[in-house]
Amino acid sequence: MSSTPTPKSAYEALCAAQSALNEHARRGMDVGRVPHWVATIGVLLRQIETVRPLANNGKHGELHTDSCGCEGHTGPWSIVMWPSEATT
Numbered sequence: 001m002s003s004t005p006t007p008k009s010a011y012e013a014l015c016a017a018q019s020a021l022n023e024h025a026r027r028g029m030d031v032g033r034v035p036h037w038v039a040t041i042g043v044l045l046r047q048i049e050t051v052r053p054l055a056n057n058g059k060h061g062e063l064h065t066d067s068c069g070c071e072g073h074t075g076p077w078s079i080v081m082w083p084s085e086a087t088t
């Protein structure tokens, strides 16, 4: 497996981080900070979804973009960390 994150692997890693943080909080650790971290990760996840869109069923399916990472769609990708239209 390549160490260069694809939109899919980055998305999965961030989802795993959210789950781990929630579990962390459930055990009483960093409870005050976890919601902020989870929300921040959520912003990143939504940005990745602009590169690799997901349907309502949570699957990417055929919603390809030039750089979603699927076969034939492996253009360079990036996300805007703090988009001007970011909501709280």
Ligand SMILES: [Zn+2]
Pocket (backbone or CB within 6 Å): 060, 061, 062, 063, 064, 065, 068, 069, 070, 073
């Ligand atoms: Zn695709």
